[in-house]
Amino acid sequence: MNDDEQTLIIFYNPQCAKPNYQRMPAAILQVASLIEGKFSYEIVDGNLRSDVAYAQLVINKVIQKNVKYLAISIMPGPQLVSTLKDLRIIKKHCPELVVIVGGYFPLNHYEVCAKDHDIDYVIVGPGERSFRDLISALECGSLPDTISGLAFERDGDLVITKRSHPINPNHLPRYPYHKLNVEDYVLPTFLGSRTLSHHSSFGCPFFCNFCAVVSLAEGKWMGESGERLGELTQYMVNHWKINALEFHDNNFFTAEKRVKEFCHQLISKNLKIAWWGEGRADTLLKYKNETWQLMRDSGLKMIFLGAESGDDETLKRMNKGGKQSAKGVLQLVKKMKDFNIIPELSFILGNPPNPVQDMKKSIKFIRKVKRINPNTEIIMYRYDPVPIGGEMFEQVTKLGFSFPTTLEEWVDSKWRKIQKRTTADVPWLTDKEQTFLTEFQTVLNAYYPTSTARHIKPGSWRYWLLKLVSGCRYHGRFYFRPYELNWLQQKFSYQRPEISGF
Numbered sequence: 268m269n270d271d272e273q274t275l276i277i278f279y280n281p282q283c284a285k286p287n288y289q290r291m292p293a294a295i296l297q298v299a300s301l302i303e304g305k306f307s308y309e310i311v312d313g314n315l316r317s318d319v320a321y322a323q324l325v326i327n328k329v330i331q332k333n334v335k336y337l338a339i340s341i342m343p344g345p346q347l348v349s350t351l352k353d354l355r356i357i358k359k360h361c362p363e364l365v366v367i368v369g370g371y372f373p374l375n376h377y378e379v380c381a382k383d384h385d386i387d388y389v390i391v392g393p394g395e396r397s398f399r400d401l402i403s404a405l406e407c408g409s410l411p412d413t414i415s416g417l418a419f420e421r422d423g424d425l426v427i428t429k430r431s432h433p434i435n436p437n438h439l440p441r442y443p444y445h446k447l448n449v450e451d452y453v454l455p456t457f458l459g460s461r462t463l464s465h466h467s468s469f470g471c472p473f474f475c476n477f478c479a480v481v482s483l484a485e486g487k488w489m490g491e492s493g494e495r496l497g498e499l500t501q502y503m504v505n506h507w508k509i510n511a512l513e514f515h516d517n518n519f520f521t522a523e524k525r526v527k528e529f530c531h532q533l534i535s536k537n538l539k540i541a542w543w544g545e546g547r548a549d550t551l552l553k554y555k556n557e558t559w560q561l562m563r564d565s566g567l568k569m570i571f572l573g574a575e576s577g578d579d580e581t582l583k584r585m586n587k588g589g590k591q592s593a594k595g596v597l598q599l600v601k602k603m604k605d606f607n608i609i610p611e612l613s614f615i616l617g618n619p620p621n622p623v624q625d626m627k628k629s630i631k632f633i634r635k636v637k638r639i640n641p642n643t644e645i646i647m648y649r650y651d652p653v654p655i656g657g658e659m660f661e662q663v664t665k666l667g668f669s670f671p672t673t674l675e676e677w678v679d680s681k682w683r684k685i686q687k688r689t690t691a692d693v694p695w696l697t698d699k700e701q702t703f704l705t706e707f708q709t710v711l712n713a714y715y716p717t718s719t720a721r722h723i724k725p726g727s728w729r730y731w732l733l734k735l736v737s738g739c740r741y742h743g744r745f746y747f748r749p750y751e752l753n754w755l756q757q758k759f760s761y762q763r764p765e766i767s768g769f
Contacts, residue, residue, distance in 0.1 A: 274332040276308040276402065279325060279339045281353055283346035289314035291452045293466040293515060294340050294370060294394070296442040301395045301434075303443050306402055310446050313349065322353040329361045336402065337361075341370040343479070344686050348678045358385040367401065369394045371479045375654055376670065376677075377418040381425055383674050389418040392483060393433040393469070433469045433484075436491045441499070449507055457718065458541040458568055459511030463503055467491045471518040473547070473588040475573070476657025477615060477650065480517045488518060493525045497532020504538055511541045520546030520554075520570070527558050530565035538566075545571040548599045549590040563606045569644070570603070572596070574612040577632020581618055581625055584658045593632060597639060604640040609718060611644040612636065616704055618650045619662040619695045626700065630707055637715060644717055647708050649701065651686070651693075666694035706746040713737035713752045729759050 278299060280292040292312055299308060309328065313321040328334060337357065341350050350368075358364065369390030373380045377389045388411065390397050397416035404411050411417055416431025449463070456462040468491065470484025491499075503509045520526055533540065542565070551570070574596045576582050582591055596612070603610045614633065618625045636643050652660045652668060671677045685692055692698075714737040716723045716730055723729050737752055739745070 273307060274309050274328065274334050275306045276302075276336045276338060277325060277328060277334050278308060278310045279321075279337060279353075280310070280312045280314065281339065281341070281346050281349040282313040282321070283342055283344070283349065284314045286317055287454060289452060289454075290464045290513075290515070291442075291447065291449070292340065293442075293464070295338075296444075296446075297439065297466070298338070298369070298394050298398050299443050299446065300440040301399045302402065303440060305399070306406075308446075312447070312451075313353070315451050322356040325353070325357050326360045329357070329364055334364065336365045336367060336405075338367045338369070338398065341368055341372040343372045343375075346370075347372055347674075348683065351674050351678050354385050365405065367398065369398070371483070374482050375479050377427075378425060379670075379672060379674060379677070381418045381420050387419060390416060391418050391427070392416040392431045394431075395434050395439065397431045433487060433489065435489045436467065436469055437489075437495060441502075444506075453507055453509065456511060456513070458513065458543055459509070461507070461509045462511035462513060463507060463509045464513040464515050465496075465499065465503075466515050467496055468516045468519065468521070472521060473518075474586055475575075475588065476586045476655055476660060477575075477653060479653050479655075481655050482653075484517070488521050490516075490519075490522060490525050493528025493530075493532055496529045497536060497538075500533065500538050500540065501536055504540065509540060512543075514542065514544040516545060518546060518550075519544030520550055523554050523558055526554075527561055530558075530561040530567075533565040534561070541566045541568045543567070543569045543571070545573075547589065547591065548572050548574065548596045549592070552595055552599055552602070559602070559606045559608075563608055567608055569609040569611050571611040571613065572599070574636075575615050576618065576625070577614075577629045577635075578625065581628075584618070585615075586657055597636065600636055600640045600643055604642070609642050609644060610640065611646065613646040613648065615648050615650050617696045617700065619659050619666075622650070622696050623700055626704055633711070637711075641715060642718060645711060645715075647704065649696065649704065663693070663695050668694050703746065706749055709749045709752050709756065710737055710740045710746045713749070713755065714741040723759060733759070 278295045280295055284290065292310065295310055299310065302308065311321065311325055325337070339350055341347055354366065358366065365387045366385060367388045367390065368380055368386055373389045374391055377391045380386050380389045388401060393416065397414060400414045401411055401417065404414055411419065412426065412428060415429050417428045419426050453461050453463055469489045470487045471480050472486055472488045474481050474486060500512060503512065575585055575587060577593045579592050600610050614629050616626045616629050633645055650659065652663055654670065671682060676682065681692060713733045716733050733755060736755065740749060
C-alpha cells in the first residue's frame with residue numbers, strides 16, 4: 268500500500284506478550300477475513316518490537332492516511348494496561364477517530380468499555396459479522412441499532428443490541444496472511460524451531476463457571492474440517508517452512524472424527540511437524556487407541572488439559588460438566604504416558620468456600636499425578652472470578668468482591684497485582700495462603716523442571732542440580748521460603764514465562 272493511499276480501518280493488537288513470545292493475532296485475522304476486498308485496512312501489532320512507540324505509529328498512520336476507524340482487540344491482564352495507555356494518547360491526538368473494541372475483556376465487561384469516553388462501540392460476542400455490518404452501517408450513515416452483537420452509549424444510556432451468531436469456521440475465508448509479515452511470528456518453541464499458531468474452531472460445548480469463553484460460545488462449538496486443516500498445514504509448510512504448529516482453540520479435541528482426519532492428512536501429505544492443542548480429559552478418554560496411535564504418529568507432542576481440581580466436589584461447583592473427574596484425569600495421564608504424549612495440566616487452586624483445604628487437596632493430587640507420569644506439565648492458577656454467575660462467584664460476591672467500574676480502576680496497581688497474582692488482596696484468600704501456593708509451585712517446578720524450558724534439558728547438569736537442591740524440600744513437603752530455588756530459577760530461567768503477568 269502506498270503511503271498516500273487512504274486506509275479506512277486500522278486493526279491494533281496492543282502489547283501483551285514478552286519479546287519472542289508473540290503469536291499471530293488470530294482474532295483480528297478472522298474478523299479481517301470477512302472485510303477483505305470490501306474495506307481498506309492495515310494491521311498494527313504492538314507485540315513485535317519493544318523499541319517502537321506504537322501509539323505514535325498509529326497516530327501517524329491515522330493522520331497520513333485519513334483513517335476513520337480504530338479496531339482494538341483486548342485480552343484481560345497486561346493487554347488491557349497497554350491498551351488503555353495507548354488509547355488515551357491516540358484519542359488525544361485524533362479525537363474524531365471512531366474506536367471499536369472487541370475480545371474477551373470487552374465481551375465480559377462491555378458496560379465498562381461502552382461507558383468509557385474514548386470508546387465508541389463494543390463488539391459483544393462473535394465479531395466477524397458484527398464488525399463488518401457496523402462498518403457498512405457507519406459508512407452509509409445508518410444507525411447501528413439493528414446490528415447484532417453491539418454495545419454502545421447514546422445520550423448517557425447503554426444500548427445493547429441482540430445477540431450475534433457465530434460463523435462456521437469452514438465458511439470463513441483463509442486468514443489474510445498477506446497483511447502481516449508472517450516470518451515475525453515463526454518462533455522456536457518446545458515443539459520445534461519454526462513454530463506457527465492457528466485457531467481452528469469456535470467455542471466450547473461446556474459451561475465451566477470460571478471460564479470467560481462461556482460468554483462467547485454459550486455452549487456452541489464448530490470446527491474446521493480435518494481436510495481443511497491439512498491443506499492449511501501444507502500451505503504453512505510450503506510458504507514458511509514450519510516444523511511445528513500450535514492450535515490455540517478453546518477445545519481442539521471436541522470431535523474425534525475431525526482429529527482423526529487431520530492426523531490422516533498430516534501422514535498422507537508426509538508433513539513431518541510437531542503439534543499441540545487443548546482438550547478435556549473426559550473427552551479424550553473416549554478416544555479409541557487407534558486415534559491415539561494416529562495422533563502420536565502424526566506428531567502430537569503435548570495436550571493442554573484443564574484438570575482444574577483434584578477434588579470432585581470442587582469440579583461440581585465449577586460446573587465442569589461432562590464426566591470430568593479426578594480419577595479420569597489420572598487415567599488419562601497414565602494413557603498419555605503409554606503413548607509418549609505429554610499431558611499439560613492446569614489447576615485452579617484456592618477455590619471457595621474453603622480455599623486452604625482446596626489448595627491442599629489439589630497439591631496432594633498433583634503429587635499423585637507426578638508419581639504416575641513425571642513428565643506431566645503442571646500449571647497453577649489462583650481462582651479469579653468471571654462475571655457469568657455460578658456458586659463460587661455468588662460466594663465471593665457475598666464476601667464483598669466486586670469488579671472495577673472504570674478502565675482506570677481496572678489498570679490501577681491494586682488490580683494489576685491481583686491479576687498478576689503477586690498479592691491476594693481478595694476476600695476469600697489471604698496473602699499467607701497465596702504465598703503458600705507460590706512456594707509450592709517453586710519447589711514443584713524445581714524438582715520436576717518443565718520439559719518446555721529452553722535452558723534446561725533432561726539429563727543436563729542444570730537439570731540434576733535442580734533435582735538435588737529441591738529434593739529434600741519436595742519429599743519432606745517443606746515449601747516455606749525456598750530462597751535458594753528462587754535464586755536458581757532466576758539463574759537458569761527454568762520456569763515457563765508468566766503469561767498472566769504485567
